[in-house]
Amino acid sequence: MTTPDPDGLLAEQLLRLTRRVHRIQKRHLEQHELGITPAQSRLLRTLAHFGDPPRMADLAAYLEVVPRAVTTLVDGLEASGRVRRVPDPANRRVIRIELTDEGRSTLGVLRGARRAAAQEILAPLTGEQREALGGLLDTLVGTEHTHARHC
């Protein structure tokens, strides 16, 4: 029983790959016993992409989640001393999130773990194929912060 729907099949494969990425990422994180969840790890990595400490809202936009979701993640990272909430003197509604030294050190471990996870997932592909995949994903999601918000 074959599905005569190439785009749908593609979506199916994407979902399957998705799940695999999650599983492998989770396992690699657990191996390092950092006590950090995948979403926290992503937030931490995101933090490194901003030159200056971003606001909660910036993080939410970049991560493509609702601001409320960021609160929980920052709570966890702050509790483990990896991140610091700093009130913005210019606008007292705003809170900026700073990496601590602890956070930076975690980030180093995280990068290693992510690289290992990525290589495990991408093992079946040649360097050339990885490049091609990277280009296609780039077209799909964009490397820069150009993404749709919630409609």
Next chain:
Amino acid sequence: MTTPDPDGLLAEQLLRLTRRVHRIQKRHLEQHELGITPAQSRLLRTLAHFGDPPRMADLAAYLEVVPRAVTTLVDGLEASGRVRRVPDPANRRVIRIELTDEGRSTLGVLRGARRAAAQEILAPLTGEQREALGGLLDTLVGTEHTHARHC
């Protein structure tokens, strides 16, 4: 601050795409008001891939989840009349999952929704690029049921 880690970046993009797929899929499902969740929808589609009604364990293996996860999904689908639990006469421990007419009808709507979601996600790609992406994903996750179980 650029990451000098192409594979890691690729993983990042994959995760981002992943989230987008989930969000878009969820929205499309909600539009149809089928009262069906993404995971249920995936199970239903999976069902159509098996020639004969599969066992719970078959579904778990194919979906790459723990058997317990399938129970909940089938519970939901059975409650909405889309699926039927049929005891296997040859082995009374085994339960086979059958699509009902209702389930088949849902499946038709689902295919349309999935196609729409896929096209929304893949919009930035040309037909040729989609084909290339399909090939790469195929290499990564395999189209056929060759996948790792939990180690």
Next chain:
DNA sequence: TATTGTTATACTCTATAACTATA
């Protein structure tokens, strides 16, 4: 009045562990 982040709440997805009934 609009913006920023939060408290409160709920739902989906999935996991582990222990149990039941078969085999």
Next chain:
DNA sequence: TATAGTTATAGAGTATAACAATA
């Protein structure tokens, strides 16, 4: 004893809605 599926439980992730403080 091993297998198939379940009950019980927990935790991650994310959403919506209502609210407080600030602009």
